[in-house]
Amino acid sequence: DTGVSQNPRHKITKRGQNVTFRCDPISEHNRLYWYRQTLGQGPEFLTYFQNEAQLEKSRLLSDRFSAERPKGSFSTLEIQRTEQGDSAMYLCASSFYIPYGEKLFFGSGTQLSVL
Amino acid sequence: GEDVEQSLFLSVREGDSSVINCTYTDSSSTYLYWYKQEPGAGLQLLTYIFSNMDMKQDQRLTVLLNKKDKHLSLRIADTQTGDSAIYFCAEIATGNQFYFGTGTSLTVIP
Numbered sequence: 001d002t003g004v005s006q007n008p009r010h011k012i013t014k015r016g017q018n019v020t021f022r023c024d025p026i027s028e029h030n031r032l033y034w035y036r037q038t039l040g041q042g043p044e045f046l047t048y049f050q051n052e053a054q055l056e057k058s059r060l061l062s063d064r065f066s067a068e069r070p071k072g073s074f075s076t077l078e079i080q081r082t083e084q085g086d087s088a089m090y091l092c093a094s095s096f097y098i099p100y101g102e103k104l105f106f107g108s109g110t111q112l113s114v115l
Numbered sequence: 116g117e118d119v120e121q122s123l124f125l126s127v128r129e130g131d132s133s134v135i136n137c138t139y140t141d142s143s144s145t146y147l148y149w150y151k152q153e154p155g156a157g158l159q160l161l162t163y164i165f166s167n168m169d170m171k172q173d174q175r176l177t178v179l180l181n182k183k184d185k186h187l188s189l190r191i192a193d194t195q196t197g198d199s200a201i202y203f204c205a206e207i208a209t210g211n212q213f214y215f216g217t218g219t220s221l222t223v224i225p
Contacts, residue, residue: 004157033213042119042203042215043158056212091157101146101165104213106157 002026004107006092012113013082020078021110025094032075033104034067035091043091049075050097082114119204119216126222133191135219137204140185144206147180149189152201152218161189161202191221199223 005024013019025032031050035043046065047057051072064082069075079086089111093104118140127133139147145166150158164171164178164187171178177190187204201218208214 006157040123040217042205042217043213045212045214048212093158101163102207103148103160103163104158105160106150108155108157111155 004092004094004105006090006107006110008110009108010111010113012115014115015082015084017082018078018080019082019112020076021090021092021112022074022076023092023094023107024074025092026096026105027073029094029096029105030072031095031097031102032069033093033095034075034077035093037089037091037109038087046077079112082112084114087112087114119206119214121202121204121216121219123217124220124222126224127194128224129194129196131194133189133194133198133221133223135189135191135202135204135221137187137189137216138185139187139204139206139214139216141206141208141214142182142185144208146207147178147187148205148213149176149178149187150203150205150215152203154200158203194221194223196223196225 007022033048034046037043049069064080067077089109091109093106120138148163149161152158162173175192179188203215203218205215
């Protein structure tokens with residue numbers, strides 16, 4: 001399978017715990033995005049990387065959220081001191097950036113439930 | 116962020132055509148996209164259109180773009196039960212971010 005892979009598929013945690021998600025993009029893709037999606041809404045941008053550089057973070061992104069892409073390949077998204085409002089589907093997407101016609105390819109997501 | 120709006124629900128009979136509509140706000144959008152999401156899954160790219168085009172056809176899918184009115188539509192011909200899903204339109208706005216609509220839930224009645 002050469003698509004975008006996300007692990008775990010589901011995560012249940014207690015409020016206050018830290019969680020970490022992993023995303024493995026399509027191998028030749030240089031951009032990697034994180035989105036959050038809640039029920040009945042479209043994906044909401046969180047942050048993105050070009051190679052290993054984090055180029056942009058959403059102004060809505062709390063300081064409890066941090067993302068890394070250490071070697072420009074896989075990425076991790078960590079949420080510290082989780083809150084119930086963090087419950088959502090976390091989607092990763094990758095692309096091979098070109099100035100026109102960039103196309104995002106999504107993984108199946110990690111569904112987070114904070115109890 | 117940018118506003119991308121869609122109607123929430125659409126119901127059609129199997130074999131009929133479906134038309135899903137979207138309006139966006141950023142006139143500098145260069146590409147507009149349609150994605151499909153099935154339950155519990157990520158988003159699958161269906162098709163996209165460059166902003167200097169007004170129509171694109173891809174098998175059963177037809178995309179129409181009215182740039183003046185900032186209106187995008189997706190027509191699915193001969194809709195099948197397997198087309199039941201949530202459909203999102205998306206634009207690339209200034210800052211090179213993708214903005215997604217709230218999604219239209221398509222139900223196909225056998």
